């Protein structure tokens with residue numbers, strides 16, 4: 001039996017100082033990402049151990065909205081020099097196999113984006129039309145696939161989020177607000193689609209998925225078992241979830257630990 005553990009990274013398995021909460025002591029923390037010479041993301045020692053020591057029956061698949069460059073900084077999610085053989089990055093627009101993008105996959109996604117007109121050139125005028133407000137600090141493009149705004153959370157009008165979400169949904173873009181980042185994701189770019197591709201490739205019989213944001217929900221829905229972090233955007237926005245998805249009891253970096261404990265339990269159960 002092969003189990004695929006398909007997991008989001010940020011605020012699910014790995015945490016910044018800002019997102020980890022107050023429950024972990026300094027001694028418990030393990031640095032998993034360094035950026036510009038400084039520790040950027042962490043796991044607890046316990047959850048890093050559990051992740052490193054998943055049995056041979058279990059395949060770990062990182063599934064992240066990070067770009068390749070951002071993903072490759074996260075070296076603490078595996079032991080030694082050998083990263084997981086597959087990774088889903090750019091929210092599913094790119095699949096890395098042995099560190100290299102699978103071209104046929106990204107070509108297929110690109111075609112879908114073009115035929116549905118969900119390409120950045122079509123989005124930018126809409127963004128300018130809706131968001132001339134002073135809460136947009138920066139506009140970023142992620143490797144030509146999607147866009148995110150860095151927003152000033154103090155000034156961001158949360159009460160209008162539903163209105164924005166509905167408007168952009170109608171033109172084929174899903175929105176997600178994570179910390180200071182407001183994402184605009186083409187509907188053809190999903191974590192679930194890329195996960196299914198890898199599931200076939202590795203011949204997995206069972207998928208357990210973990211996540212925290214609205215961009216993780218399709219992944220959790222298409223898995224056999226889903227675990228949602230209690231502190232995340234998906235729980236906060238009262239999104240509809242199916243019965244095979246459970247919510248953690250704990251929040252912050254301790255939710256990450258709870259997720260890894262559950263996954264390790266499954267790995268033993270099916271060994």
Ligand SMILES: [Mg+2]
Pocket residue numbers: 008009010011012211212213
């Ligand atoms: Mg996340």
